[in-house]
Amino acid sequence: MWSSSASLFLLLSSVTTVSCITREYFIGIKEIQWDYAPTGKNVILNKPLKEDEQAVKFLERGPQRIGSVYKKAVYLEFTDATYRTEIAKPKWLGFLGPVMSAEEGDVIRVHLKNMASRPYSIHAHGLMYNKSNEGALYPDETTNAEKQDDQVDPGKSYTYLWILSDSHSPTKDDTNCLTRAYHSHLNAPKDIASGLLGPLIICKKGTLDVYGDKAADYSYVLLFTVSDENLSWYLDDNIKTYCTQPTGATNPLSPSGQNPSKPTVPNPQQLSINVDKEDEDFQESNLLHSINGFVYGNLPDLSMCVGNKIHWHLMGMGNEVDIHSAFFHGQILTHLGHHTDTVSLFPATFTNVEMTADNPGQWLLGCQVNDHLIAGMQAWFEVKKCFPHVHKARPTGDVREYFIAAEEVLWDYAPSQVNHGTGKPLNTDSDSETFFQTGSNRIGGKYKKVHYVEYTDNTFAVRKERSPEEQHLGILGPVIRAEEEDTIKVVFRNKATRPFTMQPHGVQYSIEQSGTLYYNELEESYTAKKLRELKKETRTVTPPPAALVKPGTTHTYEWVVPKEGGPVKDDADCITYFYYSAVDPVKDTSSGLVGPLLVCKKKTLKNGKQKNVNKEFHLLATVFDENLSWYLDDNIKQFTKAPNTVNKEDEDFQESNKMHSINGYMYGNLPGLTMCKGDKVSWHVSGLGSEADIHGLYFEGNRFIYRETRRDVINVFPHISHTVMMEPDSMGQFEVVCRTADHYQGGMRANYTVEKCSMFSRQSEIMLHSKTYYIAAMEIDWEYSPNRTWEQEMYHGLINSPGKEFIDKQEKFIGSKYKKVVYRQFTSNKFTQQKERSADMQHLGILGPILHADVGDKVNIVFKNMATRPYSIHAHGVKTDLPQIKETKPGETQTYTWYVPKTAGPTEEQETCSVGAYYSTVNVNKDLYSGLIGPLVICRRSFARTFGLKKEVEEFALLFLVFDENESWYLDDNIKANIKNPAKNIKEDEEFIESNKMHAINGLMFGNLLGLNMVVGDKVYWYLMGMGNEVDIHTAHFHGHSIDYKLSGRSHRTDVYDLFPATFQTVKMRPQYPGTWLLHCHVTDHITGGMETVYTVSEKEKKGFFG
CATH class of the missing domain: 2.60.40.420 (Cupredoxins -  blue copper proteins)
Incomplete structure (x- = not known):
């Protein structure tokens, strides 16, 4: 002791x-x-x-x-x-x-x-x-x-x-x-x-x-989580206590054999568990989509007065499904110094927002992820008018009027019928045929949908035709724009065959103007109340007209952009939101009803358009789930060849209707993304959908500014929007794609073109410094868990370890050793001597070497392909001579040249160094899962670093990735080498597929990542990297220490950082507390899957009298 x-x-x-x-x-x-x-x-x-x-x-x-x-x-x-x-x-x-x-x-x-x-x-x-x-x-x-x-x-x-x-x-x-x-x-x-x-x-x-x-009148804490009672220590107790008749037992709740209306609770010891705990429907029933442990609006006592300052402390916790978009209807929040009304939460995300309560009424709050809305992750908060004689000032800005209709349309997700990534017809290309093949039980690429259409006036007789600059909007409705203190009036005509509405983000409105259908006891007028009481009638609550606009009818919405509710100083001129229909938010948006809404700074609009940009583009990334559309039956009847035989519950049929699109277009079919070199371009990017809608939109060839940080990937989630500003300096045709593996493969890809429009253009930067790296692609046998001691101690014996299904080499499983391909550094272009990794680089594991570049560098990568199939090497953020990256065939050597201009490096508001990834682009997904990835660190030029005078920081690069070996080029090799007499259909076996998903940090599991060693007082840069698929939500948690990161030029502190596919972030730590500390992903399945290691902080050595 x-x-x-x-x-x-x-x-x-x-x-x-x-x-x-x-x-x-x-x-x-x-x-x-x-x-x-x-x-x-x-x-x-x-x-x-x-x-x-x-x-x-x-x-x-x-x-x-x-x-x-x-x-x-x-x-x-x-x-x-x-x-x-x-x-x-x-x-x-x-x-x-x-x-x-x-x-x-x-x-x-x-x-x-x-x-x-x-x-x-x-x-x-x-x-x-x-x-x-x-x-x-x-x-x-x-x-x-x-x-x-x-x-x-x-x-x-x-x-x-x-x-x-x-x-x-x-x-x-x-x-x-x-x-x-x-x-x-x-x-x-x-x-x-x-x-x-x-x-x-x-x-x-x-x-x-x-x-x-x-500083707060009221503070509330809200936990958004899918409470998974299947993982509870008390699952067996709950089955015994509450299942009314476990299989094979008579009902103990009613001695007479009759089911009582309110059964009493049995003694759990009297029952045996015969319920199938592996049954998928049973497991689904135990996923409680809750806020503070309440579902379907049962959360009580969230109450406040108009004008109260409210602090909401928001928490997320749970598993891969726990992607949450917490939406506070009718209010404006301040989050990390910026205004919004919706906040993203993930497992172990802890954040806080401030709100000044406005507009009396019972307002909804809830998670806008489709599956979570359906499952009851909603509550409401009441804003009371406690001071009835205090009146709010009328907005002083302009009144901006729009005439918008909901109309049904036949929508084609790929009008060219071509996959522009491969040049092949969509119905024969292996990636796209799933979605575009028609047949007796397949709809194909055309669907009946509904969209918002703009008209010239309230007669709704003449459509407002889209200009060439608006062609890219696709399925999206017209762009609504307004400045702070403006009033937006939307005359909405429902020309469709079922009720729809318009529900906005980012603006305020009275409770009567809410476009979301829910039980809302609006304030009853004194006269109406007295009349009802005189007639001795009970009050009947009917939805306000704004929440249910019937076919053939019109409603006028009035929304206000509040003062100090728009962009802040370091925002772009306009911040991005959208509007949508919310009679049934899931079905309405899946059917197509969504459109952009911009809230802008004062005096930044001219004739309703942004005046400080040359081009404005809007991108909605979503997997449109046509299975949830109101028109699914119509589409089956119209487009399948044997509609009576279609099984809507068939998984393959459902998958064929999940359209991975940008603005409703797939596989490069989105038109109109054309700009000039040097243009000031505002991109307005939004997400929509369900748990799978984790999007990392990557802009190939040109970087952008987001909240004073320079990037080429922006992450969006359901009901989350961002504005990014680009001044393209590379010409040619480039892709903008979702880097989430399944979305990229499923067609969430578009092309944008940068043209030379002027004879006079800025002169390119001259690269005064050059450096050369010798990198090879090598095939190796990679061991994900070379030592199981840590795992054994963690789980009190390997027999109890959840790692068994991934690491144990059993009859039909590969085990923990896989043939892979990796980047490794050599000393010269002869490629005879591999460069040994020093102790401080031991932690890199499967990653290639950390490649360093400073702004102003020309980096030559002499690349030798020592593997057995074609690969390449390319990096986020760098400039190349041509947009297309050439492959290098086996045995060949090729030099790739990367240029690092100022637009590739970190801004003055970021840390000195920013991290990105380099990888092979021959087949982005399969090359990655086969092992080809490494960190590229780009820094602002430093005299000390240029001349190697000192080591300024300790550097650790961490890749959080579920390596899906099922997608590796070497899967067949690994089966052949490790499984005797494999079944013919082994690659379709669900247990086999799951066993090949390796939850790793730098390719190592269960404490096997070594070399994360530092000393008290060190300045440490952690280069955090996320890649992968829909399961790759990673919340990197550091025990013992907090970390700092920069956004909008401000430094923020946390001990958990959120990572998604193509997320790269430099975070800073000053270790102060000696010990060996846990470092892990906080997502439940990733913890049990082995995405854990430790880092060690040692005491600083005491120097003698003479140093």
Whole structure:
């Protein structure tokens, strides 16, 4: 115990220079019965759950269904160490633990008592702790005395000591308070799924008073998560307790054999589990799409007054499905210094937004991801008019009027019938034929849809024809533009055959003008109320006209762009939103109803168009799911050759109707993206859809500016939009594509052209410096898990390890060793001597070498292909002589030249160095999964670095990627080498396919990534990289330390950074706390799949008297 006590003393002494207080919490872990829908209703629609066909899938009890009530473990707060008196928490917190908060310098002392039936712990994000107070069990080379915090057994207690040090507290550019979380970390995925999670608010000095954040009238915490009860420690208990008749048993709930209307709860010990826990429908029923543990509007007590300053602390947690777009209807939020109304959340994303409540009424908030909307991830908050005599000033800007109709149309996703990537017909090309082949059970590439169309006036007699500059809009509706303080009036005519509406993002409106259909008790006028009471009638609530515009009718919408609700100083002139129909938001948008909406700075529009740009382009990236369209039956009837034989539940049929498109066009068929070299171009990029709609849009050939950072990839998600500014300096035809593997292969690709339009153009930069790298592509046998010691200790024996299905070499599985191809560096163009990796480059694993370039460099890559098939080498951000990258055949050598002008390097508002990837482009997906990728680091030129005078930073490059070996060029080789007598259909076997998905950091799993070593006080750059597919949401979490990143010239702090396909980010760390610390992806399946390692911080060596 001495070492633990000494460590504790050192921890406390580190904050003695800062005046602080000790905040004491008595926390108990208790098991409770939790009801996800205690009202028994879908509150959003005011409908009993049993009458809602979607809600019953999750919430109705049955012989094989648990229902809405589950046993869970939760954190509760008590008054003192007797744990007799519980401190009541607000009802809106749901099953979350109590809110803990601290200011910089404060000590948090948590007395944890485990009153549950199994061991748990408590681990904090964003706070300083030593190894005796981390609360996380993993192999970290600590003594038994330092592991007592990792597991608190039933009936036992442990006191944790945490400190909000200056290295974890908000930066000067952050808001006063930041959102973090605490959770049990004995087995984090199962502990969290069981309910053990709570909010932690960390603040700058002087921010808090006895009521919380002094700057807020109200603060609320919201957790968006798909609670996966299949992963709960209590699944068996819940089956025994709540399934009304487990298979093979008589119903114990009714002695007479009759089913009672409200059955009592049986004794779980009297029942045996005969429910099939692997049944997909059963598992789906246990995925509760909740906010704070409530579904379908059951979250209570979110209430505020008009004018109140509200701080929302938002949290995400969970698995690969936990991509969330939290939309606050009718309000404007401030997030990271920018205005929005929708915020992205992912597993272990913690963020906060500020809002000034406006417009009285009951407003929706919820996740806009299609599957999550359907499954009930919605709530509402009430804005009350508490001061009735205070009137809001009328907007002083212009009134901008639009005449828009919803019209049905026959839409062609590829009018040329050609895949412009390959030049082949769409119905015969291997990638595209899935979507474009017609047949007895296939629709093909043409669908009946509905879209927004602009007219010249309210007679809706004359269409407003699209100009050549607008041809690229495709399926999108007309662009609506307005400046701050303008009023937008949209006269909407429904010319379709079913009800539709217009629901905007980014503007404000009265509750009566909401275009979303839900149960909304609008304020009843005094006269109407008295008349109704006189007649003794009950009140009937009908939807306002704005929420249900019937066919053949017209409604006029009025929206306002509030003052200080538009772009901020460092934004582009116009920020991007969109409008859509929301009678049924999922079906309406899947049918085609969506259009762009721009909110602009004052005096930046002229005649309704942007005046400070030469070209304006809008891109909507989405997988249009025609299975969810209102017109699916019409399309089957019109386009399939045997409509009566179509099975709408057939997976292949459903896949054929998922159209991976940009503006409704696929495989390079999007027209009109043409610009001149040197033009100032604004790109307005949006996402829409469901869990698969994780988009990394890559602009080949030219970079852009996004929030004062220079990039060539922008990530969008459902209902998330961005504006990026480009001044193209490379001419030719280039692609803009989604880098998510399935989307790229599925046709989410377009071409844009940069032309020389003027005789006078800026002179190209002269590259005064050159460097040469000798890189080869080599085939090797790669071992994902060369040592299983860490895994064995983590899971108390390999027999318990979830890694078995990936790493064990069984009868029909390949195991952990695969033939792959990698980039490796050589010393000269003879390619006889490979350059050995130094100790500080050991961590690179499967990655190629870190290639460095400074702005102004000409980089020559002498590339030798030592592999057995063609490959190439190309990088994000660099300039090349030609847009097309030539392949290098086996055995050949070719020199690729990369130019690094100023437009390729980081801006002055970024870190000194930015990271990108280099990779092979012969077949982007298969080359990547075969192993060809490495980091390219581009820096602003530095005198010291140019002449090699000093090593400025420690550098670590990390690639988070699920290597899908099923997509490797070498899959057949690997089957042949590792499996005796493989089945003929082995490549279609689901278990085999899953076993080949290697959840790796730099190609290594389960603690096998070595060499992440640093010393206290080092300046460390982490080059974080994400690539891959729809499953590749990665939330990189650093135990022990926080990291800083830059956006809009401001420095922000976190301990989790979100990565997606083609995401590259430099983050900075100053390690201060010695120890071996966990570094992992926080996504549940990625943790169990082995995407974990450790980094080690050592004490600085003490120098002698003479140094």
